[in-house]
Amino acid sequence: VATTLTLPALHPFSLPAVLRSHGWIRLAPSSADEERSRLSRIEGLRSGQVVELVVEEANGGVAVEVSADLTSSEEKEVEQKVTWMLGLNQDLSPFYAVARDESKLAHVEPQAQGRILRSPTLFEDVVKTILTTNTSWAGTIRMVESLVSQFGDPWPGDRSRRTFPTASHLATLNDQTLRSVARLGYRSPFVLELAQGVESGDLDLEGLQTTDEPTEELRERLLGINGVGAYSAANLLIMLGRYDFIPVDSWARKLVSHEWHNGEPVRSVEVEAAFERWGRWKGLAYWFWEWSYLAGD
DNA sequence: GGTAGACCTGGACGC
DNA sequence: GCGTCCAGGTCTACC
Numbered sequence A: 001v002a003t004t005l006t007l008p009a010l011h012p013f014s015l016p017a018v019l020r021s022h023g024w025i026r027l028a029p030s031s032a033d034e035e036r037s038r039l040s041r042i043e044g045l046r047s048g049q050v051v052e053l054v055v056e057e058a059n060g061g062v063a064v065e066v067s068a069d070l071t072s073s074e075e076k077e078v079e080q081k082v083t084w085m086l087g088l089n090q091d092l093s094p095f096y097a098v099a100r101d102e103s104k105l106a107h108v109e110p111q112a113q114g115r116i117l118r119s120p121t122l123f124e125d126v127v128k129t130i131l132t133t134n135t136s137w138a139g140t141i142r143m144v145e146s147l148v149s150q151f152g153d154p155w156p157g158d159r160s161r162r163t164f165p166t167a168s169h170l171a172t173l174n175d176q177t178l179r180s181v182a183r184l185g186y187r188s189p190f191v192l193e194l195a196q197g198v199e200s201g202d203l204d205l206e207g208l209q210t211t212d213e214p215t216e217e218l219r220e221r222l223l224g225i226n227g228v229g230a231y232s233a234a235n236l237l238i239m240l241g242r243y244d245f246i247p248v249d250s251w252a253r254k255l256v257s258h259e260w261h262n263g264e265p266v267r268s269v270e271v272e273a274a275f276e277r278w279g280r281w282k283g284l285a286y287w288f289w290e291w292s293y294l295a296g297d
Numbered sequence B: 001g002g003t004a005g006a007c008c009t010g011g012a013c014g015c
Numbered sequence C: 001g002c003g004t005c006c007a008g009g010t011c012t013a014c015c
Helices: A015-019 A072-086 A093-099 A122-130 A137-151 A167-171 A175-180 A185-200 A215-223 A230-239 A250-260 A268-274 A276-288
Strands: A003-007 A030-032 A038-044 A050-058 A061-066 A158-162
Touching: A003 A072, A015 A038, A015 A050, A050 A072, A061 A072, A093 A276, A122 A137, A122 A185, A122 A230, A137 A167, A167 A185, A175 A185, A215 A230, A230 A276, A250 A268, A268 A276
Parallel strands: none
Antiparallel strands: A003 A061, A030 A038, A038 A050, A050 A061
């Protein structure tokens, strides 16, 4: 460890809660220990330097151990990336205020749930989201791992560990390579087109992290990406801190079906309707709901 | 504006 | 062994 940065977090904060927020932590180049108390990730900086970041909870915020000495601008970049990934500055108190009176959500505040793990760039999250569609979770893990191991930049400390590939690198590939090497199947042209759009500047994904435009317009932009449909757009909006839509997939339908419809099949309208009363917190209420199906009732 | 059918891939299942 | 199905959907072509 050459550099240690400490970053504050808005209270309440729990690193394990963020790392458990969904499966993202299991996708390369991120990983965690068994207890989900420690995040490790290989990250490429704008300077070209590739580092390992190890994040642990400390003093109500986090301590970030970096494998190399950093310039001040590199330090700032790491701070920004980790802050975004973990949502350190997210204020969820309005959500907690409405969640207190709902027994199925009463756990969120005491357990500091509500932050959802993000990738450092929206580009990476869009790619990963596209790679969750119409496949099994094992398939998603495999496809992401292929992209990283084939097209990521190696970390000098252990060259078998690599960064998530940049848009500019992926943009140079062709459809056949993504199919035959990374085994992305029909998703290959989606990922390629996305990378090329970002690389050319036609698609300003990273600007969406901070835009204040209405959620509906943001959603339309996301839907404009080939390969991103209703589910993916809702998923990405949640990562952007907009909770007005529910990412309805087969899993969501199963949960809602067992929660309120006796296990009978439900459509997406039923899923949406079930959380309508949560307004702008709809997506979070869905995400952190204490499902009876999972509790084994 | 709503809905069949096709779509890569690999693992699970039936026979 | 081999065919079929389908998994944390989306696009296109039609109504």
